[in-house]
Amino acid sequence: MRIAVVGGGISGLVAAYRLRQALGSAADLVLIERRARIGGILRTGELAGDPVDLGAEAFVGRRPEIPSLMRELGIEDQLVYPAGRRPLIWSGGTSHPLPEGTLMGIPASPEAVTGLVDADTLTRIATEPQRPLHWSPGDDISVAALVGDRFGEQVVHRSVDPLLGGVYAGLANTIGVRAALPTLAAALDGGAPSLTAAIATALPAPSTTPVFGGIRDGYGVLLEALRTAADVKIETETTATELRRTPTGWHLNPVGPVDAVILATPAPVTASLLAEIAPAATELLTGIELASSAVVAMALPADTDLPENSGILVATGEPLRAKAFTLSSRKWPHLASRDVALVRASFGRYGAATPLTWSDEELIAAAREDLVTVTSATIHPLQAVVQRWPGGLPQYAPGHTTRIADLRSATADLPALALAGSYLDGVGVPACAATGTAAAARILDDLSHR
């Protein structure tokens, strides 16, 4: 039994690990990765002598996948939680507390955004339930179209965009309601008479579980544990260039013949590998846009006068280049004890001029200057690391869930082939890990019916 996994990000590594768990030591597993290292968008670098995450730095703690994986892999002692501080929103040249009781920034009442938006907008939110809402079950529109129409543009730009920008590197006008806010879509499908009523239904039940979790020494710890447990032959700097069907399975270039294959690659790569085999799937995948981003991780003197908040999210339309700052030493107790203060500046929103072309010096200067603006602190980075993520985040545009359902239909009859990755069921690390598990399950099921 020879199985190939293409792509060494979290999706591919989890898939390989699940295959090994199910098939035992006899299976011949090979994972090919185009780059010189595994991890994809998970990358732990070093700053001021200690590990620091330069891609994802957290995961949704209310989802089970990552804590479960960490327990299975025996690294649960690495599981950490944030201090519970909240971020600020930088809007109108000043900082505001992040609204409470919102669904991805969409308020359940005017009180939630008082101070952040003007009086007309507050009245508009208060009277929204009196205006008829037109929504048919199955509809999908951009988050901006829905929220802008019901609550006004200020709510979109000042409350929703900063949160969506953090997750998708997208804006409310390019992200669809159904994929980004499934509980809201369900409430609207269920006949909620207003957006206010739908949000009240869609808000998660209060919970004492921390919203986020993290890994003490960075995602690199999880990657290494997965690599070891998967016991998979990893070939880095190896690019999959062609996939063909054979009478007994697949021929993957440059691996050769395999019984089964998992494509855990970004949508455009998956599209090109499926071009000959499943043109309909390729067309669907080609329609998924990507957003690029960059992270500047900075070590500052420990006594830098940073706000007592977990971060600062920037509203759209502000004359800043960074879209968000994570005040890592404030956010994470395990980082607070380091000798330096750690801050991550994030750049890049879908459709906006990309900072990928800026030099490291330009990105670091922009991060420093914008941090001075939003904190009024004296900022002297002791060290800074720049990481660019070209095309790192797929955009979940309106219609994305239908597109993915159609993609699954278009690939359903391809035996012993499964897809995994961040374009399927959510961009977060837990959702990606879940696609890896599901892809392995599909392969195991197909092979068992041979």
Ligand SMILES: Cc1cc2nc3c(=O)[nH]c(=O)nc-3n(C[C@H](O)[C@H](O)[C@H](O)COP(=O)(O)OP(=O)(O)OC[C@H]3O[C@@H](n4cnc5c(N)ncnc54)[C@H](O)[C@@H]3O)c2cc1C
């Ligand atoms: C800046 C940033 C911050 C983020 N922060 C968070 C966060 O805090 N929490 C969270 O949950 N999520 C976060 N995310 C999202 C999350 O990190 C990603 O969605 C997830 O890591 C993607 O994993 P993946 O394995 O699906 O894809 P990738 O990590 O992109 O892996 C795909 C792999 O396939 C390889 N590949 C591509 N083509 C080929 C080929 N032809 N042959 C062989 N290999 C190939 C690539 O080199 C890559 O290694 C963040 C994303 C970004 C960009």
